[in-house]
Amino acid sequence: MELIAARGLAVGHRGRPLARDISLSLRAGETLCLLGPNGAGKTTILRTLLGLIPALGGSVSLGGTPMGELSRAARARRLAYVPQAMTAPFADPVRAFVLQGRTAHLGLFAGPGPADRAAAEAALAQMGIAHLAETPVTRLSGGQRQMVLIARALAQAAPAILLDEPAASLDFGNRERLLARLEALARQGLGLVISTHEPGHAVRLADRVLTVDASGRVASGPPGALLTAEHLGALYDLPPETMARALAGQG
Numbered sequence: 001m002e003l004i005a006a007r008g009l010a011v012g013h014r015g016r017p018l019a020r021d022i023s024l025s026l027r028a029g030e031t032l033c034l035l036g037p038n039g040a041g042k043t044t045i046l047r048t049l050l051g052l053i054p055a056l057g058g059s060v061s062l063g064g065t066p067m068g069e070l071s072r073a074a075r076a077r078r079l080a081y082v083p084q085a086m087t088a089p090f091a092d093p094v095r096a097f098v099l100q101g102r103t104a105h106l107g108l109f110a111g112p113g114p115a116d117r118a119a120a121e122a123a124l125a126q127m128g129i130a131h132l133a134e135t136p137v138t139r140l141s142g143g144q145r146q147m148v149l150i151a152r153a154l155a156q157a158a159p160a161i162l163l164d165e166p167a168a169s170l171d172f173g174n175r176e177r178l179l180a181r182l183e184a185l186a187r188q189g190l191g192l193v194i195s196t197h198e199p200g201h202a203v204r205l206a207d208r209v210l211t212v213d214a215s216g217r218v219a220s221g222p223p224g225a226l227l228t229a230e231h232l233g234a235l236y237d238l239p240p241e242t243m244a245r246a247l248a249g250q251g
């Protein structure tokens, strides 16, 4: 069963396409990495897969059901999102913020019950941040914030998570901890779609790669076919030799 299937998808804003002919599929335990230069449309692709912005063409289905037939809550039970930035208007404690991940599982007008609280606690423990449960989300460091956002997505208990540049602005230690946790989540059977500016992270994590260049051209394939100095050099407008040196320095 495909957790996410997109066929001939076109994405963009206000009717203006950024990228077309995107076909992808994600199964349990697979990681798909999305690479491309600034502004190419990675976030736009993720938000279209989530149903937050309308597709300009093609189709998306989640767990075999066309997006258009799924309510917002049904979509959230199939797909969780870790956005680039945390938008938390209130200084909620981390525990309450993570509990928001349960919203799609609550009945109309029902508050969270013991099972929801247990799911939130388990997500905090899994991300190694149980000690932050009482900390206001406005007082978190960048690395802590990223772990809290992923914990909220885990509490949502969706079989797939989309993560938008989860390693951006993390120091070396936090980046390594984050990558290790993402690897562990995939081993547990979650499907992950990760947009990243680090080809080295794709080398480490990806089962499949999707690239979108500055002109909206999309390529998709196994890591061995796309994470090459030639393809990535063209993607980032760098000579292949420069790209090869950069790749050799990553891991």
Ligand SMILES: Nc1ncnc2c1ncn2[C@@H]1O[C@H](COP(=O)(O)OP(=O)(O)OP(=O)(O)O)[C@@H](O)[C@H]1O
Residues within 6 Å of the ligand: 013, 014, 018, 036, 037, 038, 039, 040, 041, 042, 043, 044, 045
């Ligand atoms: N709400 C919006 N309305 C109109 N245009 C938008 C909107 N959001 C993004 N864009 C434009 O769409 C293009 C792609 O943006 P997007 O954020 O998807 O790129 P990205 O590949 O994720 O970039 P980055 O790597 O810098 O995060 C950009 O030109 C951006 O200005």
